[in-house]
Amino acid sequence: MQLITTRDATRLTGLSTEQLREWTSRRALIPPDVKPKGHGSPARYSWQTILLLRLAVVLRDHFKMELHAHRDLFPELGAGLARTSFLSLWGKSLALYGGTQWRLIDPREEVLGTDDCIMLRLDPHLQQLSDSFALPKPTAPGQFQLFPALSMIAETAANHSTGRRSNG
The missing domain is CATH 1.10.1660 (Multidrug-efflux Transporter Regulator; Chain: A; Domain 2)
Incomplete structure (x- = not known):
């Protein structure tokens, strides 16, 4: 928690x-x-x-x-x-x-x-x-995020700034 x-x-x-x-x-x-x-x-x-x-x-x-x-x-x-x-x-x-x-x-x-x-x-x-x-917050009626988008955005930005590619 x-x-x-x-x-x-x-x-x-x-x-x-x-x-x-x-x-x-x-x-x-x-x-x-x-x-x-x-x-x-x-x-x-x-x-x-x-x-x-x-x-x-x-x-x-x-x-x-x-x-x-x-x-x-x-x-x-x-x-x-x-x-x-x-x-x-x-x-x-x-x-x-x-x-x-x-x-x-x-x-x-x-x-x-x-x-x-x-x-x-x-x-x-x-x-x-x-x-x-x-x-998590709802994304559409009855649906919820599987993981927070903020961490994905931060990871993507960090990868772009260091020149690394994401495995996604």
Whole structure:
């Protein structure tokens, strides 16, 4: 599993280093995947944790929600994301029903029940994560990349600059 440091986490979430520490350590809303071992040792974060942090920023900034009041939701979401593949999240929205109740919704699917919910689209967040973690993204409806194109482009450019030929 690829993990990123605090520096990259702040870039991907829009949180300052101090805010990130507040949310992940002091208030423990969304803990890091690897806690710092000591002073000067950075925490490390998986794509699932970065996605949770990005969604928390949306809830705070766009919906003006007090995150501490919903602190039980984040471990539930984290556990659910840990069981869900990155590819299966594309095209989905997250429906938050209050408390710890949530569900992944396909846009073609009707939201069931009469309960109110907050819907968060995942694709803009997944796009950022895909670029930063070199995770696959859909290329056409129902199809996904077999390997990230960025590594192919970089390899091709390196081969051209050194005069080597690719074996492809």
